[in-house]
Amino acid sequence: MADISIRGAVKRFSGQEALKRLDLDIRSGEFFTLLGPSGCGKTTLLRLIAGFHEADEGRLAIAGEDAGHLPPWRRETGMVFQNYALFPHLSVFDNVAYGLRQRGLPRAELAARVHEALARVRLGPFAARMPEQLSGGQKQRVALARALVIRPRVLLMDEPLSNLDARLRIDLRRDIRLLQQELGITTVYVTHDQEEALAVSDRIMVMEAGEIRQIGTPHAIYDAPEHVFVAGFIGACALLPGRVRGGALEIAGARLPPPAPLPEGAEVTLALRPQDLALAEGPGPDRLAGRVRLASFLGAQTRLTVALDAGGEVEADLPRGADGRLPARGAPVHLAPLGGPLFDARPGPGQGRRLA
Amino acid sequence: MRPAARADAGRARRRWRGPDLWDGVTLAGFAVLALLVLWPLGQLFRASFHAEFTGEFGLSNYATFFGSRYFRAALWNSLAISALSALGALAVGLPLAVVMARRRIPGGGAVRILIVLSLMSPPFIGAYAWIILLGRGGVLTRWAQAAGVDLPSIYGPGGIVFVSVLQLYPLVFLLAYGALQRIDRSLEEAAAILGRRPANAFLTTAFPMMRPAVVTGALLVFLAVLSDFGAPILLGENFEVLATLAFRLYLSEVGGEPAMAATTSVLLVALAGAAILLQRLLLAGRSHAGDSTVAPPERRALRGAAERLLLPAFAWGVVLVANLPLLVIVYTSFLETRGPVFGEAFSLMSYRTVFATVGRAVTNSLTFSALALALIAVAGALLGYLLARRDTAATRALDALLMIPYVIPGTVLGIGFITAFNAPPLYLTGTVAIIVVAYFIRRLPYMVRAAAAIVYQVDRAVEEASVNLGAPPLRTFRKIMLPLMAPGLLAGATLAFVEVINELSATVVLYTGRTVTMPIATYSQVIGGAYGTAAAVASLLVLVTGLALAVFNLVGGREDRMSL
Incomplete structure (x- = not known):
């Protein structure tokens, strides 16, 4: 488990500042949600932590170590994408095993860990299926197992539920929260859905136009908005x-x-x-x-x-x-x-x- | 993991975001295109501005060209047969597409397969087969003479257009048929409800939406005939077109006129480029209407005696006549022959002659095509990925450069290659390499397009997921993208193989006695009057082509990929 510290992070896309000098600390084991309308910079910030973007200025530390200059494949983060991003040519088992194979795990341990991860997301019987044979909710649970099985330092989730229908969204967000509490893993979660953010988070960071409007518990965000944008956006x-x-x-x-x-x-x-x-x-x-x-x-x-x-x-x-x-x-x-x-x-x- | 990560951090700080594999691929792509496209074309261009014998710089070659009735005639002939063939292909392909898309023809599935088959059969073999049928002393000619009828000659412009139309109408058919299948039935129904009669409804709704397909199809036929070498050289006799003119000027028995050959080549490339520009202008602002998820109108059963008699006769008539050459070639290859005269008895003598005299052609063809194919597959996969995933000024320039080989006729490429690679350090004239590299550059653009199309279909997040799980970019490409691209690459490679093994127009400029190929052997046997041997080589070529197409169908050439 690891905490994340970001100091003075600036990210520009063709001259435009997508992130305007952000400072934030995410505690170890915390479920931390980045909330805001599209274009507010929440996904940019998540991808910065994952290493898919490099900050133009500022420092990023994961577990106290400078991580801003690590390439994404060495960051030991587990990412879950909006469109599932399963490997379509690999079975459910091989999808989940992919990260472990990169780490050269012995075969027996690898199989044990894959099965354990699949059991955690209640997909044990589906190991031999191909992604195209799964429903949207099942695909996202495979993606979750695939991200968690490598025992990442942080779990990163980019609007993981927005492609699912309303009922499934509520079931799955509950599953995600339970699993996160069980594992105690630091989680950074991006969403534009304020209800979802309030329901699952330890703390929420509300963003607008590349700036932080408020960081606080769901209660504080809802009851004591510090910025008019937060008041208008939540509820x-x-x-x-x-x-x-x-x-x-x-x-x-x-x-x-x-x-x-x-x-x-x-x-x-x-x-x-x-x-x-x-x-x-x-x-x-x-x-x-x-x-x-x-x-x-x-x-x-x-x-x-x-x-x-x-x-x-x-x-x-x-x-x-x-x-x-x-x-x-x-x-x-x-x-x-x-x-x-x-x-x-x-x-x-x-x-x-x-x-x- | 973590200590390792820390240890790597310092190294990563320098390497990460620095030049990577794809920068290398970009650079290599530029180098390859510069060397194999820009340099030879530039050499031709330069040569065309230097007077033939004095070497003086100026427009004298162009003055000679346009001052000579003979050269001007070749230009007009090229334009005429290309335009007439395009019109002819429209006249055959369009009605056929409408009939096949809107009516239930008995054996319609077989008709569609035969249409694709006639497109895939080697072009110059069609010309040769029609000589057997309709040439002097041809089978049909003699029958007709016996019956007291004089059939029109297959030689000359009429014959070239006839053979080209039968060879190329499938291009128009496939595009028009595909467009018809993408037009939603409700459009014509709406027009009908608004009071239009069916024929009128079709003309006012479906027909305008087919326009891009019609224009593109006509252009493809125009370009193919413009750059064709096989049919004009076999059927043209004294009828000269630019492709054959450039060839004869370059390799004339009396020393050749390389500057005039270069001038002719430049004009040919300019014409092809102009044709593409014209197509762009005609289609500016129009996208292909509709998408593939619509429900096309149902095929209606044939009604009335006239429909029942005429439409199947038309559809089957076209495909049978178009595929007649294949039948003729294979049949005559098993006949006893003496020179250009076929006997009555079956015999394997032609095949024995092939392996005794031009056996090398078979092994050469297979080897050259396989080598070219390997290069095309590797470069196509890398460049296709690059163009689909990196959008920079450099990759856009690379994309534009890749368009050029589309418009270079084979003969021109051949002449350009000899001009460019005839001196150290790249003295390639007469080598295997020059032929393989010519094949490679001619087919590379198609492979790059095919590969890019697959990459576009894969969500970027799939690759990011792999990187996130610890696989660096190169390993991600190998483990994730290559397997996903493999079926499409294999299918594209098979089609490239078919094209390459049938290549005549560039090879005929580049080959030597050692590097003779099957199409060259067929061509020279026909020219030399050894029709039996020619038929046998051509049949082997047809066999290899057929096998390759069978592989294509097996590895995922699903019906929709052929847009049928």
């Missing part, structure tokens, strides 16, 4: 523009008490999750007024989509009423914000940072 969240005037927050026609003292005239963004809004009985200075556009029954609660009179749209979760009746479309409603994080909206270097 459903309305971002409402506002301004501090006369000691109060003016947002969408309402005047709210600021959660912390803020300078007069400050431009801010308020992030409101559906559970941060409650239905109020009537209008008031600290209420958001609007009309119902959509009411969706979600089982445990009802989610209202409300078009605000002052412009913009929010979502609010209502506890399930005893009568189960949904508000009618177009009905006027008043919502009371229960509080949410505030972010700096002034253009400049601090834009997007959390204020309170």
Whole structure:
């Protein structure tokens, strides 16, 4: 097991900075997820660790050793690819055995380790199959066994579930997490699916445009976003523009008490999750007024989509009423914000940072 | 593992990302193309600007060429037979493709196999077989004379076009048929629903989508006839075309006129290049419509007496006439002969003569082709991989250079090779090497394309997975890419073998008594009037070709690879 340390990593593609001077530490045995939209640099960073890209600047250390100059075949990482990347001309057994053969393992030990790895991913009976005879989920489990059997220092996974259907994705991500905990292997996992990231990770690093927006536990990322991008990217969240005037927050026609003292005239963004809004009985200075556009029954609660009179749209979760009746479309409603994080909206270097 | 990794780190810091195998392959590719394509072509080009006897620099050779009615005639003749053959191939190949794609012809599968077979039979053998049938004293000629009918002569431009069309119409057929199979049935159905009658619906929907196939097919036929040497030399008699003119100018019995031969060669290459440019212009902005997953319209059963009689007669008539040469060659090779006259009785005398006099041709052909094939396979695999996986200015330039051999007619390449490699340090004239290398460079582009096409189909991540598991790039290429490429390489190599073993137009310039090949033996036996021996050598050639094609089918020449 090994920790990974990255200092000042810069990667440019034809002059464009894909990674903008990143510093991060991944702990030994940790399930660390790189999360962000496509083009944010998460895959570039993963491939940097694997050695398929070389950083233009900065240092990379795996288990305390400088690894930035090691070629990819000497990095002792195990990688799982989005498209499985099984060797189509080799059987399941030979696919898994491939890395061990490169290491010249004695035949008996090799067979034992391959069978053990296949058993771990519950594919023992499939050793003699060819890749084309497997389903997508089975292929990805072979790929996982193939990466793990070499006992890599780190496991690298590049959107391993995105080619699978929804149901299988949930089953397999559970399997991956269980296996990772069992083996205690340091894992770097790339995904654009925030739900997946929240479900499996010890820590998540949210990236945008080659920069780190936040590193934290799933709880911290969800409950205490440090950047407006994180708030908007994780879960459903309305971002409402506002301004501090006369000691109060003016947002969408309402005047709210600021959660912390803020300078007069400050431009801010308020992030409101559906559970941060409650239905109020009537209008008031600290209420958001609007009309119902959509009411969706979600089982445990009802989610209202409300078009605000002052412009913009929010979502609010209502506890399930005893009568189960949904508000009618177009009905006027008043919502009371229960509080949410505030972010700096002034253009400049601090834009997007959390204020309170 | 880890201590080893640490020990390697310092070394890796210097080596990794430095020049690697593929930089070497790029460099070698440039060197090979420069030496075998640019240098000989450049020599020809240079020679064409130096006056024949005085060596003075200028356009005097071109002035001579265009000032002479004889030379001008060769130019026009070349253009005329190439264009007429292209039209003829369209006239035969297009209707045949439509009939085969849209109607159920009895024995349709056999017809399709016979079409491919006639394409694969050696070109000049067709010309020779038609001489046996329709030449002076030919079998059919004598029958017709006995019946009081004068058949048109097989000699001259008409005969060349006739033989070329029968040889090459499959090119048009295969492309047009493939295009028809990729047109979704719903298109024509939509047109029908909109009120078009079936014939009209076909002309307005399917036909425009076949345009790229039609243009490309016609161009391929045009280029093949333009650079063909065999049919014009056997059938042309006094009818001179550029390919035969260049040959005769170069190897004339009265010393030769190398500068004029070079000038003719340059013009021939220029024409071929212009034809390719024209095709690019005609097809600019058009991609081949449709894809292979669509459902083509079903073949309809034949309706009415006229359809039932005429369409099968047309389809079977074409393939039987086109394959008649093979039958004639093999049949006559077993007849007793005296010079150009075939007797009635069966005999193996022709084969005995072959092994007694030109047995060397058989071993030579097999050896040269095998050597060329080995070179083509290795270089094709490496270059194909390089062009598919590395996209740099250098590889793009290499790709463009690889296009050049497509447009160099064999005769021109032969003359270029002799011009370029006739002095130390590369004195290759008359050697085995010069023939093998000529075969190699002529077929290399096809192999590179075939190999690159396979590599494109393999996800890059497959290679990265191998590297990630500890196999350095070269080992990854050997363990992963080569096995994946092997079936395609083998299939490509088999086709290259077929082409190379039947090569006549470059060999005829390059061979000596020691390096005679089967096509050369056939050619010189025909010229010398020994028709029986010629038929026997040609039959052996057909046999080897057939065996190679059988191997091709075995190693994965699946139906779709022949686009049937």
